[in-house]
Amino acid sequence: MPKVLISDKLSPASVEIFKRRGIEVDFKPGLSPAELRAIIAPYDGLAVRSATKVTRELMEAAPNLKVVGRAGIGVDNVDVTTATARGVVVMNTPYGNAITTAEHAIAMMFALARQLPEASASTKAGRWEKNRFMGVELFGKTLGLIGCGNIGSIVADRAVGLHMKVVAFDPFLSEKRAVELGVEKVELNELLERADFVTLHTPLTEQTRNILSRGNIARLKQGVRIINCARGGLVDEAALYDALKSGHVAGAALDVFETEPATDSPLFGLENVVCTPHLGAATAEAQENVALQVADQMADFLLTGAVSNAINMPSVTAEEAPRLKPYMELARLLGGLAGQLTAAQGDAITAIRVEYEGHVAELNRKPLSAAALAGVLTPLMGAVNMVNAPVVARERGIEVAETVHERRGDYATLLRVTVVTDRQDRSVAGTLVGDAKPRLVEIKGIPVEADFAPHMLYVTNQDKPGFIGRFGMALANAGINIATFHLGRSAQGGDAICLVSLDGPLPEPVLAEVRALPLVVQATALSF
Ligand SMILES: NC(=O)c1ccc[n+]([C@@H]2O[C@H](COP(=O)([O-])OP(=O)(O)OC[C@H]3O[C@@H](n4cnc5c(N)ncnc54)[C@H](O)[C@@H]3O)[C@@H](O)[C@H]2O)c1
Numbered sequence: 001m002p003k004v005l006i007s008d009k010l011s012p013a014s015v016e017i018f019k020r021r022g023i024e025v026d027f028k029p030g031l032s033p034a035e036l037r038a039i040i041a042p043y044d045g046l047a048v049r050s051a052t053k054v055t056r057e058l059m060e061a062a063p064n065l066k067v068v069g070r071a072g073i074g075v076d077n078v079d080v081t082t083a084t085a086r087g088v089v090v091m092n093t094p095y096g097n098a099i100t101t102a103e104h105a106i107a108m109m110f111a112l113a114r115q116l117p118e119a120s121a122s123t124k125a126g127r128w129e130k131n132r133f134m135g136v137e138l139f140g141k142t143l144g145l146i147g148c149g150n151i152g153s154i155v156a157d158r159a160v161g162l163h164m165k166v167v168a169f170d171p172f173l174s175e176k177r178a179v180e181l182g183v184e185k186v187e188l189n190e191l192l193e194r195a196d197f198v199t200l201h202t203p204l205t206e207q208t209r210n211i212l213s214r215g216n217i218a219r220l221k222q223g224v225r226i227i228n229c230a231r232g233g234l235v236d237e238a239a240l241y242d243a244l245k246s247g248h249v250a251g252a253a254l255d256v257f258e259t260e261p262a263t264d265s266p267l268f269g270l271e272n273v274v275c276t277p278h279l280g281a282a283t284a285e286a287q288e289n290v291a292l293q294v295a296d297q298m299a300d301f302l303l304t305g306a307v308s309n310a311i312n313m314p315s316v317t318a319e320e321a322p323r324l325k326p327y328m329e330l331a332r333l334l335g336g337l338a339g340q341l342t343a344a345q346g347d348a349i350t351a352i353r354v355e356y357e358g359h360v361a362e363l364n365r366k367p368l369s370a371a372a373l374a375g376v377l378t379p380l381m382g383a384v385n386m387v388n389a390p391v392v393a394r395e396r397g398i399e400v401a402e403t404v405h406e407r408r409g410d411y412a413t414l415l416r417v418t419v420v421t422d423r424q425d426r427s428v429a430g431t432l433v434g435d436a437k438p439r440l441v442e443i444k445g446i447p448v449e450a451d452f453a454p455h456m457l458y459v460t461n462q463d464k465p466g467f468i469g470r471f472g473m474a475l476a477n478a479g480i481n482i483a484t485f486h487l488g489r490s491a492q493g494g495d496a497i498c499l500v501s502l503d504g505p506l507p508e509p510v511l512a513e514v515r516a517l518p519l520v521v522q523a524t525a526l527s528f
């Protein structure tokens with residue numbers, strides 16, 4: 001039974017889901033990094049919000065970890081590069097808290113426009129300062145939206161409802177979508193010059209870090225108000241402080257900070273600053289949504305292999321997962337065969353091609369290609385899985401190509417994996433028998449029908465009389481039983497191949513003896 005650890009304050013609904021799905025679950029929010037490292041080893045899954053830092057050190061202490069589930073949107077607390085390299089799937093819940101966070105941004109905009117926190121504090125303190133708090137209307141004002149994805153577009157919708165004019169800067173926003181949303185797509189400089197309110201809704205990336213830099217803050221209109229419910233680090237906090245002090249910026253509402261938890265900041269001393277402690281997603285509804293969703297996604301993955309909302313792996317729906325399973329196994333086995341043959345020759349791989357023909361061509365091919373890649377690379381590099389295989393290939397400069405053939409050949413399904421090296425192309429092809437059982441049908445263009453077995457021996461030889469007898473005797477003399485025996489050849493007297501399955505691993509001296517037999521070109525022991 002898979003084991004999951006919940007290390008942040010997720011809604012208890014997530015615990016129920018894991019239990020109901022037959023997953024052992026421990027709920028331990030608030031552990032220190034050292035405490036977490038000390039207990040993480042047995043867990044297959046880790047469910048977090050933003051408090052747990054899923055670092056390299058933590059993952060190195062988690063040899064069983066297969067999936068990290070983020071109950072929320074931002075995965076900047078997860079070292080996705082390390083997770084990917086270790087073959088750990090990272091998934092989030094991209095929509096569950098979007099409405100709630102957009103509403104928080106709108107609430108912050110109102111709070112700024114009418115100085116609600118200050119007015120509330122003053123009234124509660126017994127001062128009736130009716131003349132002190134003069135606000136501004138939102139009606140007719142221009143809202144500058146930096147980032148118009150899930151949350152940004154909900155903010156835009158609500159702002160349009162308030163009769164604001166919305167301008168948006170987002171390089172990935174299409175004109176069509178902008179029109180649908182009723183926003184005007186503009187460049188950043190134009191937004192800075194036109195906005196009365198600016199609200200940020202991008203992830204924190206190298207491109208967006210300090211997007212409101214000192215220079216860009218200086219370009220903003222006199223009296224502008226800034227709202228950040230996305231990520232600390234998007235706004236230069238020191239420059240913002242100076243601009244608030246000088247009155248160039250009339251107010252700022254911040255839910256997120258460069259350093260969190262933010263317990264001390266010069267910004268806290270300013271009257272025209274409204275702060276909340278990263279509460280964007282903090283509603284009962286949003287927390288229920290993300291907790292249920294992450295638990296279901298993680299359970300699906302651990303129990304069926306279905307992958308949704310993964311940051312570092314192609315999606316596989318719950319319906320697809322069982323159907324894809326035998327094809328993934330076929331892809332992995334074919335890749336494994338091609339990889340072992342390549343590793344035996346010590347050749348450096350320059351490209352891997354995966355070809356699809358028949359039924360398999362109509363399936364979700366991305367995970368199949370990833371499984372084939374993992375199969376090829378594992379014998380050469382070890383510990384490569386579907387998550388890290390594409391990255392490992394890219395890092396090593398291995399070109400990966402996928403081809404779909406329209407033609408229908410002898411098999412209802414045909415999957416071919418070709419490994420290209422400087423010396424030669426090595427291709428192997430297979431099919432599924434009865435839509436379930438992987439079967440090898442071709443090696444290096446030579447037809448050979450064989451099932452995969454845990455221990456096999458592959459021999460290439462000259463197609464001349466005498467090989468089979470000597471080969472059989474060599475194994476018999478060593479007390480090795482041949483379970484199945486398959487032969488193939490390119491043409492009479494040409495290249496011949498022999499693939500046998502054995503009841504156990506082939507001892508090295510016997511392999512050496514086979515290699516020394518007359519007519520043998522090469523022999524490779526295989527394991528699957
Ligand atoms: N305060 C909170 O509690 C809270 C809650 C949820 C999400 N968030 C944060 O809100 C942010 C937005 O979330 P989302 O769900 O809308 O994400 P999203 O991916 O749907 O949208 C982000 C948008 O930013 C755009 N973008 C990327 N780079 C950009 C750039 N250089 N300039 C301008 N736009 C750029 C993208 O094209 C995309 O449209 C994320 O940082 C997320 O972590 C915060």
Ligand SMILES: O=C(O)[C@H](O)COP(=O)(O)O
Binds near residue numbers: 049050
């Ligand atoms: O990216 C998110 O989803 C938000 O920042 C929410 O973070 P939280 O789950 O820690 O509240």
